[in-house]
Amino acid sequence: MTIRFYKYQGTGNDFVMVDDRVQQFDASNHQLVRRLCDRRLGIGADGLILLRQHVDFDFEMVYFNADGYLGSMCGNGGRCTVAFAHHLRVIENETRFIAADGAHEAHIEADGTVNLRMQDVLGQQEVGEDGVFLNTGSPHIVRFLDPSRLTELNVVNEGRAIRYNERFRERGTNVNFAEIPPTPDLPWQVRTYERGVEDETLSCGTGVTAVALAASRRGAISPVHLRTPGGDLRVSFEAQPDGSFTNIYLNGPAVRVFEGSIAV
Numbered sequence: 001m002t003i004r005f006y007k008y009q010g011t012g013n014d015f016v017m018v019d020d021r022v023q024q025f026d027a028s029n030h031q032l033v034r035r036l037c038d039r040r041l042g043i044g045a046d047g048l049i050l051l052r053q054h055v056d057f058d059f060e061m062v063y064f065n066a067d068g069y070l071g072s073m074c075g076n077g078g079r080c081t082v083a084f085a086h087h088l089r090v091i092e093n094e095t096r097f098i099a100a101d102g103a104h105e106a107h108i109e110a111d112g113t114v115n116l117r118m119q120d121v122l123g124q125q126e127v128g129e130d131g132v133f134l135n136t137g138s139p140h141i142v143r144f145l146d147p148s149r150l151t152e153l154n155v156v157n158e159g160r161a162i163r164y165n166e167r168f169r170e171r172g173t174n175v176n177f178a179e180i181p182p183t184p185d186l187p188w189q190v191r192t193y194e195r196g197v198e199d200e201t202l203s204c205g206t207g208v209t210a211v212a213l214a215a216s217r218r219g220a221i222s223p224v225h226l227r228t229p230g231g232d233l234r235v236s237f238e239a240q241p242d243g244s245f246t247n248i249y250l251n252g253p254a255v256r257v258f259e260g261s262i263a264v
Contacts, residue, residue: 147181201230213235
């Protein structure tokens with residue numbers, strides 16, 4: 001069997017994209033997904049995304065983590081899927097699609113960046129000794145660090161220790177470390193340990209969204225400029241009196257890297 005694929009990246013967060021509108025891809029084959037995402041034995045990616053038809057939306061985004069199993073919402077993956085749908089001429093510059101956490105809207109701007117509407121985050125953020133927890137389509141904990149500490153941080157060791165600690169246990173969480181900028185005009189620096197990848201990734205869309213919302217407790221004003229190892233993203237939102245957030249948008253690049261076929 002030969003699979004036609006496309007490789008996309010959004011600020012270094014990379015994905016194997018498959019046009020599965022005829023639904024030939026075996027979504028239950030976890031070993032196959034894991035192999036395709038393997039950086040030595042396969043194509044190499046942080047995750048795999050199927051673009052499928054849906055009766056009520058422009059398309060459906062089906063996201064798998066690099067471990068081969070279905071994941072929750074992926075913000076950078078969502079932006080890349082929008083760009084992929086545009087490349088396939090499934091959409092023009094605006095779309096409404098369905099993902100693991102529900103319906104999303106997005107539009108492609110004149111410079112090619114993709115502006116993706118995230119789900120509203122309702123209720124108060126959970127604040128604990130290990131950081132601020134909230135769900136932005138995927139569960140995230142945000143730990144803020146003083147300036148200059150982020151560069152030297154061992155994100156894998158620190159993130160892995162928090163990912164299944166006593167607070168989260170078997171449900172697990174993604175872990176974000178954010179550096180408080182010394183002046184308001186500088187971006188918030190972010191590094192993320194992603195569950196399912198079980199490693200640091202160059203960027204995480206739902207992660208920077210979580211950081212931006214949590215940073216509003218520390219004076220950050222929408223839109224928030226964030227810098228990951230893979231590039232810059234922008235998050236805009238409206239903070240509500242009850243601690244909820246609405247009209248959340250994640251904006252950044254979504255780039256087609258290459259395409260090809262692989263025998264499996």
